[in-house]
Amino acid sequence: MLDLKFIRDNADAVRKNIADRFMEADVDAVIRLFEERNSLILKTDELRRQRNENAGKMKGKMPPEEREPLVAEGKKLKEEIAEVESRLNQVTEELNSEASRIPNMAHPDAPVGKEDKDNLEISRFGGPTSFSFTPKDHVQIAADLDLVDFDTAARVSGPKFYYLKNEAVYLELALTRYALDILRSKGFIPTITPDIAKEEVLEGIGFNPRGDESNIYALENTGTCLVGTAEITLGGYYSGNILDSAELPIKMAGLSHCFRREAGAAGQYSKGLYRVHQFSKVEMFVYCRPEDSDSIHQELLTVEEEIFSGLDIPYRVVDTCTGDLGGPAYRKYDLEAWMPGRGENGDWGEVTSTSNCTDYQARRLGVRFKEDGKNQYVHMLNGTAVAVSRAIIAILENFQQEDGSIKIPAALVPYTGFDTIGPK
């Protein structure tokens, strides 16, 4: 969430930012509740001071006729405090709920626009792959080569689940190893994170764990959820901590499963492995000083490009528009890989996303660092190294051969142990 004083002191800018993002949030309510809360805090503090003072007067022995009026005064104060406190709790709760709807401020250079069509293409690696034959989409390829079984998964687990089979299993493992090795060489600490996290961590990261529109699977009666990304578990890693400024930036790489409800998502653009309820992903996460977050964001983008260009997968980079940013992000870049089987004649499909969330998540999660005796919130950034299911789409569709086989990208062969799949 944003700093409440910032909201109060920059109400117009905050309102404009909300409008630019096409979101709904009530700035005036936040300011009103903030001031109401502050005045209630003042009131409770004063009443408590009186209570403490009153209690302090009767420490030693004293005759009952002196003690009794003090006890009576104490009882009266106790009731008043209880009443003001209950109002304070109520106002605080409302304030938190309203304030959490206010998105992060957007980077001044982030393109203003409503939806993904308004994203700004800023660079490209390779072009749409050309074929001397009619390319198949990954669903067809996977069926022909017996690599993915959607039908059985639908029966056993439900729609949008899948079994990876045969070489696809090794492809998944190879992609995660390939990505982790690159990240480790760049100073990211490799981790495998829990696949479950507490609701409060989800909320701190900026996810809404409940409700029909939520993309999160909540686990009944546990206060926990399946994670939609390791961003949650990596971002929660230092929650409530004050970090040593000398150890910043902290760069972590996390492998986890990702679970997404994707309620209502269907259609041509979501077919096959593109939008599924479960996939594996290697995520990058960085904690850094505020002044470093812009340059580290560029670094994360560079790493993502290195991973995909290293696989010879054509992609373009887009600077995400304000309407498509998501609440916690200050700025976001996506890599969109060329997917020959997407749409009529192939199309770009998102394979990575990197966001600079500045101090928006750190404030709720309480992640700070100490410098010159002062505590400040760190900046937190995240980025996809490889979302395996979508990377598999890009590989199958771009590297398909006329005979129906798949050529494995050279950089991956040491990890897969084979250089082609099929033909069958």
Added chain:
RNA sequence: GGAGAGAUGACCGAGCGGUCGAAGGUGCACGCUUGGAAAGCGUGUGUGCUCUAACCGGGCACCGAGGGUUCGAAUCCCUCUCUCUCCGCCA
């Protein structure tokens, strides 16, 4: 899952209804001492909110978390979480 023990500041550790934001020690910072260092001595050393022009100085809160008893709770009671030991089960 069963039985027991525990959770106090950066760390160790006392306190078990008011004199406790919390003894003592360690660490750390600064100063004195020294040719320099060590030792020694002295001083200081949490976080958040809030009042204020001001981290000058006040106020409030925080002793795992939440609730309760009380005029008053680190101290008493309840619930929960976590850690440790033993048993059971198990990848």
